[in-house]
Amino acid sequence: MHSIQVIVGSSSGLHARPASLFVQAAARQPVKVTVGRPGQTPVDARSLLSVLALAAGRGDTLELSASGDGAQDSLRTLAELLAADLDAAA
Amino acid sequence: MSDLIRGIGVGTGSAAGPVARMAPPVPLPAPRAVADPAAEVAAVRAALGAVVTDLDERAARASGPGSEVLTAQAMMAADPVLADRAAELAEQGTDGAHALTTAFDGFRAALVAAGGYFAERAADLDDLRDRAVAHLLGLPVPGLPDPGHPYVLVADDLAPADTALLDPAQVLAVVTVRGGPTSHTAILAKALGVPAVVGCTGAMELADGRHVLVHGADGVVEPDPSPEALGRAAERERRRRELSAAVRGPGRTADGHPVALLVNLGAPHELAGAAAADAEGVGLFRTEFLFLDRAEAPGRAEQAAAYRKVFAAFAGRRVVVRTLDAGADKPLPFATSADEENPALGVRGLRTAARDPQLLETQLAAIAEAAEDSTAQVWVMAPMVSIPREAAEFAARVRAHGLPLAGAMIEVPAAALRTDRLAESCDFFSIGTNDLAQYAFAADRTLGTLAELLDPWQPALLGLVATAAEAAAAHGRPIGVCGEAAADPALALVLVGLGITSLSAAPAALPEVRAALAAHTLAQCRELAELALLADDAADARGKVRSHLAGR
Numbered sequence: 001m002h003s004i005q006v007i008v009g010s011s012s013g014l015h016a017r018p019a020s021l022f023v024q025a026a027a028r029q030p031v032k033v034t035v036g037r038p039g040q041t042p043v044d045a046r047s048l049l050s051v052l053a054l055a056a057g058r059g060d061t062l063e064l065s066a067s068g069d070g071a072q073d074s075l076r077t078l079a080e081l082l083a084a085d086l087d088a089a090a
Numbered sequence: 091m092s093d094l095i096r097g098i099g100v101g102t103g104s105a106a107g108p109v110a111r112m113a114p115p116v117p118l119p120a121p122r123a124v125a126d127p128a129a130e131v132a133a134v135r136a137a138l139g140a141v142v143t144d145l146d147e148r149a150a151r152a153s154g155p156g157s158e159v160l161t162a163q164a165m166m167a168a169d170p171v172l173a174d175r176a177a178e179l180a181e182q183g184t185d186g187a188h189a190l191t192t193a194f195d196g197f198r199a200a201l202v203a204a205g206g207y208f209a210e211r212a213a214d215l216d217d218l219r220d221r222a223v224a225h226l227l228g229l230p231v232p233g234l235p236d237p238g239h240p241y242v243l244v245a246d247d248l249a250p251a252d253t254a255l256l257d258p259a260q261v262l263a264v265v266t267v268r269g270g271p272t273s274h275t276a277i278l279a280k281a282l283g284v285p286a287v288v289g290c291t292g293a294m295e296l297a298d299g300r301h302v303l304v305h306g307a308d309g310v311v312e313p314d315p316s317p318e319a320l321g322r323a324a325e326r327e328r329r330r331r332e333l334s335a336a337v338r339g340p341g342r343t344a345d346g347h348p349v350a351l352l353v354n355l356g357a358p359h360e361l362a363g364a365a366a367a368d369a370e371g372v373g374l375f376r377t378e379f380l381f382l383d384r385a386e387a388p389g390r391a392e393q394a395a396a397y398r399k400v401f402a403a404f405a406g407r408r409v410v411v412r413t414l415d416a417g418a419d420k421p422l423p424f425a426t427s428a429d430e431e432n433p434a435l436g437v438r439g440l441r442t443a444a445r446d447p448q449l450l451e452t453q454l455a456a457i458a459e460a461a462e463d464s465t466a467q468v469w470v471m472a473p474m475v476s477i478p479r480e481a482a483e484f485a486a487r488v489r490a491h492g493l494p495l496a497g498a499m500i501e502v503p504a505a506a507l508r509t510d511r512l513a514e515s516c517d518f519f520s521i522g523t524n525d526l527a528q529y530a531f532a533a534d535r536t537l538g539t540l541a542e543l544l545d546p547w548q549p550a551l552l553g554l555v556a557t558a559a560e561a562a563a564a565h566g567r568p569i570g571v572c573g574e575a576a577a578d579p580a581l582a583l584v585l586v587g588l589g590i591t592s593l594s595a596a597p598a599a600l601p602e603v604r605a606a607l608a609a610h611t612l613a614q615c616r617e618l619a620e621l622a623l624l625a626d627d628a629a630d631a632r633g634k635v636r637s638h639l640a641g642r
Binding site: 011012013015016020023024043044046047048049050052053054055057058 | 161162165166169170171172197200201204205206207208211215383384385386
């Protein structure tokens with residue numbers, strides 16, 4: 001099991017467009033990735049509703065976890081996405 | 091011929107076509123024992139799949155913001171965790187409808203608990219749940235109809251989410267069972283320029299495909315109209331269009347008294363249409379769109395960029411910017427508190443600036459920055475001003491940013507009664523008749539059942555307008571009306587007679603208002619105003635003015 005912590009970079013938090021982009025990227029990964037606040041039960045990163053329910057704002061820390069082949073690459077890809085300001089990319 | 095169905099008319103035109111109903115929400119049936127859990131699981135997954143397909147198809151046909159909304163909803167319906175949860179419940183013996191409802195409601199509760207933007211998505215989930223349950227039960231899917239040809243939309247009432255997706259090329263007229271003259275439906279119909287009848291209880295009986303003739307001016311729906319009735323309506327419609335197309339340019343009465351005709355602007359997608367309209371500028375630029383659906387306020391640069399676009403589109407013309415009107419029906423997590431018992435009477439509009447001065451400072455700085463490199467005449471006004479000191483403090487702040495013209499909205503009766511004192515610091519005024527009616531009549535403007543009290547023809551409301559207009563004139567200050575009242579040609583004449591100097595409405599409403607002004611002198615407008623002020627109630631005022639106009 002690999003884990004990585006990342007700070008949410010989107011200016012308005014992890015909702016709407018940023019959340020959609022993150023969930024779509026998670027669905028493209030070869031391994032199942034979970035996301036959550038450190039110390040709390042994580043949720044499936046492919047679930048838009050679960051990700052929205054995290055109510056993560058800009059500057060919040062989230063933890064991504066995955067295991068299996070390619071887990072580290074997937075975590076790195078998704079962490080970069082979370083750290084970027086996806087609102088600004090619009 | 092069938093009996094006429096009556097309601098509250100919106101707009102002045104008429105239109106005929108086949109009814110297409112918006113299917114009502116599907117009530118959840120009583121729980122049912124499940125004999126074949128595997129079949130139930132398949133049905134649940136198929137229902138969710140059908141919702142996704144449906145939304146994806148509609149997203150592909152829509153464009154712009156409408157398409158994005160639909161794509162986001164499709165992604166929610168396609169959520170794998172949602173489907174697994176519903177399937178798991180079905181597997182354990184819950185019937186499909188209840189399995190779907192429980193699964194959706196679990197996420198709904200989590201979003202509501204998250205608050206703010208996240209909580210607003212709860213309505214999306216309710217819509218998706220209703221769609222999925224309808225698919226599962228084989229019932230008509232709730233939501234806007236799509237019969238594939240132009241239609242008269244008949245609905246219980248329209249929510250803002252429905253109205254965003256309405257296609258003006260397909261909707262000939264709108265009839266709703268509920269709603270009042272200032273409901274979302276009425277405002278939308280005016281913006282689209284289609285006739286509507288709201289608060290029309292009898293419309294419940296209109297079946298899909300039945301032909302109706304909708305008269306916006308009289309609030310009448312005529313089922314199965316005769317060819318003669320259709321002919322008469324078409325002829326009137328042709329004359330009406332001819333009349334309003336005949337007059338162009340700045341608004342003025344028959345004797346040359348100028349009345350500025352302006353458009354209301356509230357969202358970026360309206361900008362092109364508003365700028366192309368034959369209007370002297372923007373009478374009400376609502377800035378809330380920049381602030382909605384966000385966890386924190388937009389910064390100065392982002393705001394300035396948005397204002398710059400509007401000022402550029404209206405180069406050389408007037409743009410009246412209203413500063414942020416948060417609160418009441420437009421709560422914002424960073425500006426309003428969620429624990430007010432009565433938000434319409436709470437900390438809203440300019441009152442939020444007392445609590446968080448920086449919000450207004452940033453907005454004024456952004457407006458000033460955008461105005462600097464533009465030829466638009468930028469006027470800035472505050473919503474929800476109640477006392478002269480608020481107006482004076484606001485005006486001082488506006489001028490401190492180098493913006494020359496500061497004004498106040500007249501929406502609170504106290505402000506209307508003290509317009510003379512407000513005029514000591516304000517350069518201009520704008521009357522928001524919808525809120526002024528709500529506060530003058532102690533009637534919640536979102537309640538269809540109070541439609542009569544909220545009618546802009548109410549003589550007491552017109553009395554407040556007259557008081558404010560007289561005081562403004564005494565100080566040489568322009569005073570406009572930017573509520574729904576300005577879109578009614580007959581009422582526009584009354585307002586001008588009361589001393590109103592500009593009218594701001596949806597672009598589609600302006601040609602008829604312009605034509606009405608051009609056909610009447612200021613003295614005639616004053617005569618009509620006198621009739622309306624002395625009437626017993628709104629219906630009497632409307633009736634007296636209309637029959638006077640018809641008698642000419």
